[in-house]
Structures are given as C-alpha cells and as structure tokens.
Amino acid sequence: MLVIIFRRLGQSILVLFLVALISFLIFRYVGNPVDNLMGQEATLAQRAALEEALGLNDPFYKQYFSFVWNALNFDFGNSYRGALPVSDLIASRLPATIELALTSAIFALFFGVITGIYTAIRRGGYLANIILSTSLIGVSLPTFLIGVLLIWLFAVELKWLPSFGRGDVIQLGWWSTGFLTLSGIKSLILPSITLGLYQLTLIMRLTRSEMLEVMRQDYVRFAKALGLSPKQVNYKHALPNTLVPVVTIAGLQLGSIVAFAIVTETVFQWPGVGLLFINAVYFVDIPVMSAYLLLVGVLFVIINLFVDLLYLAIDPRLRDSNSSE
C-alpha cells in the first residue's frame, strides 16, 4: 500500500518536473527575452549586461533550476506587455476564475444528479426521453456557441442578465468577490451555465447509468419486496451507492472546467486567468503563457493524484502492488 502511494507520488513529481521543463523551454527559447525587455536602440553593451543579469549565459541546468526555484517562490518574471510581474497579474485574476469554476461545478453537479436520477427512475418516460435527446445536442454544441446563444437570448432579446464582465465586486483583502453584490451574482449566471452545461450532461449520463445499474441489484429488489415505498427504495438505498463514482468523475472534471474557462471567459469578457492566457497567446506574451501552463499543470497533477489516492482508499482490490501496473 505504502509502496504504491510513494510510487504514485514519485510519478506525479516526475510529471511536474517535465511540465516545468516545457514551461522553461517556452519561457527561455521562444522569442528573445532581451529583445522583448529592451528597445531597439539598446547598445550591444547594454544587451550583454542584461543577458548577464538575467543569467542567460549560465549553463542550461542552472537556468532550469533557477526557473523552478523562482516558480516555487511565485516569481514568474515580468509580462512583456505592461511589464507587471506575472504573479501579480495572475493573483488579481485568480478569484474571478475560481468563483466561476466553482459555481459552474456546483451547478453541473446539482442539476446533473437531479436529471440523472429522474431519467433513470422514469426510464422511457416522455420527459426523460426529451431530456436525453436534448443532452445529445448539448454534447455536440461547442461551448462558445452555447455562450453566444445564451447572450443573444437573455442579454440582447430579453435584457434580463448582463452579457459581459463580473458586475460590481467587493474586495476582501486581495480576494475580489462577486458573490456579495446583486449585479455580481447576476453576471455569474450566464457564464456558469455556459461552462457547466457540458459537465452537466456528462454527470447526468453517468448518474443515470449508475442508477440503472444499482436498481438491478438484489438488495434493491429485496427492499422493494420488503414493502418499502418506491421513494424510500430510490433515495435511501439506491441513490447513495450511485454517488461515489459520480462525485469522483465530477472531481476529475474540475480540471477541464478550468481549461474550458478560457473559452467561456473570452465569450463573456470575464476578467479571469483564462482571458489573461488567451490574450497572452494572441500577443505572444511568453512569460504569462509559461506561468499559466505551470499553474494548470500543477492543478491537473494534484487533481489526478488525489483521485487516484481516493480510488485506492475506496477500492481495496487496487492495493495489490502486482496489479497496479
């Protein structure tokens, strides 16, 4: 057991170093840092001095380790646009993305589980079939198209909800929150739906198939035979057993929510990390791109590690070290 945990941990650290290596290669070799930091009129001597100061003449491994060391201290260099420290930029944008991601994850989990249970219990029913076929369209529809269509309907035609931005935010220390104002909450609705819709359909399908699987089990049949009401059977006996895999998958999806937030944030001009990244790609702002990659890499590795360890805790069969490969 302990061996597996350590091996898994070792793998994660290896992946992290690889991700850091890729970020470093992008940071160091895509574009020329000196060109980007100095104007065209800089003399050769000034350039040489800056190269020396940035440590660009050091051997490769030394530069790599100082990059990793700086990253561990949240120092990612300065953005090429506006010359602000990348870590400040990211810190100011992070709350927006986290609030959006959390809201849409909760939205997707809540409605996904409810519709999943409904379509499983009312299998073959009229409304259940409609929900199922609509979800198929939802899966094929690109995220940005959902966002644009929602803006058109709710912001342009009906004028119920704002179409861009976060609304009014309140500063709590360095954290800016939109949860505490009415316009902040209103601004959150459309982006959360856009971002969560794909995950919602995924969770719904999963809940439905798990629920159907559980409802075939003997203990559910016995509970029915015992004369318990369908409500008690469905919610007290069947439901809890379907939720473990559902919650695990939902957790794994958190990573892809953060990734797809890039698209949603662009559609709604949501001032989060994703918008920062896409602008960095557009303007070739290398330090921001490399820092974003590193950040997302760390997040994904942590999520995957956590889920793997969770499986290990839940399912004893995986603990046999011989079958772990």
Add this chain to the structure above:
Amino acid sequence: MRRFLESDFLYDFLRAPVAIISFCVVSILVLSAIFAQFIAPTNPFDPASLELMNGFTPPMEPNMYTGEVFLLGTDDQGRDLFSAILYGLRISLFVGLMAVSLAMTMGVILGLIAGYVGGWLDNLIMRLADIQMTFPSILIAMLIFGVARGLLPPELRYEMAITVLIISIGLSEWVPFARTVRGSTMVEKEKEYIAAAQLIGLKKWQIMIRHILPNVLGPVLVIATITFALAIIAEATLSFLGVGAPRTEPSLGTLIRVGQDFLFSGEWWILLFPALTLLALALAVNLLGDWLRDTLNPRLK
C-alpha cells in the same frame, strides 16, 4: 462493389435513419464546400466584388440603397453571407481533415512502434501519451498555437495561421490513435502469420507496415471520424477566440466571431447562419461517428 452491396454494413446503414440523415447532411456540406466557387454567387474574398453600400442587408430583403437581394443577407462590409459561409465551410473542413490526417499518421506510427518494438520506446511513447491525456486537448492546441506564433517572425504569423492551426490541432489529438493501434498491434504480434513473416527474414518496418498495419486499421477509421468532429469544433473554438483562422481566410468560427460583434446592434443573421452551419456539421459528423463506432466495433462503446 458487389461485396459492398451485400455487406452487413450497408444493411445496417439502410436501417438506421439517424445515420442516413447525418450522412446526407455531411455529404451536402462537403459537396457545397468543394464546389463553393460554382455555387456561391460572389467571391467573398475578392475586394473588387464587395460593395460597401450593400452592408448589413437583412436576408431575403432588398438593400435600401442598391436594391440587391441576398439569400442570407450581408455582413458589415457588404459581403454576401451565403458565399462567405460556403468558403468558410471549406476552410473548416480542410483544417479538420488535415488535422485528423496528421493526428492519425502520427498516432498510427507511434502506436505501431510502441506495440511492435516494445521496451523503453513503448514506455516512453505511452508515458508521453499519459501525460498529454491529463490535459484537455483544446488547451494543448492553444499552447502549441501560441508557441508556434512566438517562434514565427511577425510578418509570417498571418500567412502561416492555417498551417499552424492544423499542426496544433493535429498534435493535440494523436493519443487515442496511438493507444488503440498499440493495443491491436500487441494482439496481432502474437499471431502465427507474424511469426512466419519474421522467419522468412522480413525487416521490422516491413512487417509493421505491410502485415500489421492493414489488420489494425478498422478501429482507426472509427476514431478518425470521431476525431474529425472534435477537430472541427476545436478549429471553430480557436478561430472564435481569435487565435485561429484570420479574418482574411475566415472559417466558420471566424465568421461567428465577427457575427458576435453585431449581435447587440440587431444584425442577428451575421451570427446565426454561420452558427447553424457549424452546428449542423458538428452534430452530423458526431452522430455518424457514434453510429460507425457502434456498428463496426461494439467493443469501443
């Protein structure tokens, strides 16, 4: 031909209305993209054919200055939207097709090597695949696009945009191909005809390409169809975000991006028609891919 007509495949196909409809939709879209210059009333990229006075003409209504009528209306520069969609469709399909071909070639070659040669090469390729699989492919495509832009001199960035787009989407989708091919290769490798081929002294690459490859291609085609739908959506997403096809060579995604700007001023058609085209294309290819998967290879379900 006779073999095809009597096959189970055709029998199944003719009894699946969803598959028939999807196939028709895809065929119509592909044909109209191929023959765009004969169908389209104007060439949307020829500045000489554009009349600014025609700008913002609603669909099927005569323009208030020139009296011209356009089937789907015009955009801000007086470009006929129907023609723009046909040419945009062509770019979307072209990028999707090339990206899938790239992903397929790369995935099949790496999968064959990993499965047949094995050893540390197998380990290296599959660990790489594992790492790439932990990140969503759209993120990887964006990253490759950004890096490629950084490596290119600024004056080439627009010229090379389509090529860069194809490479970034292609590189982000090779993993499913490699995994499937590796799996089937490892099964095929143990069979007697491979042992026979080894005995008569064929070289490794000859065995891989001439003997194993034809026998592992079945599932590859199914994955290719599904990946094609993913590639089209990825292309549209990147172009919509402004990091894909430029406005001088607009794909459906670019057209939607342009259309979004006019949503608030009431010119809904500039957004709606490209969006519907993309939706029809993505949905039809997806459904066709699902059907192919269920019919040809129930194991992949």
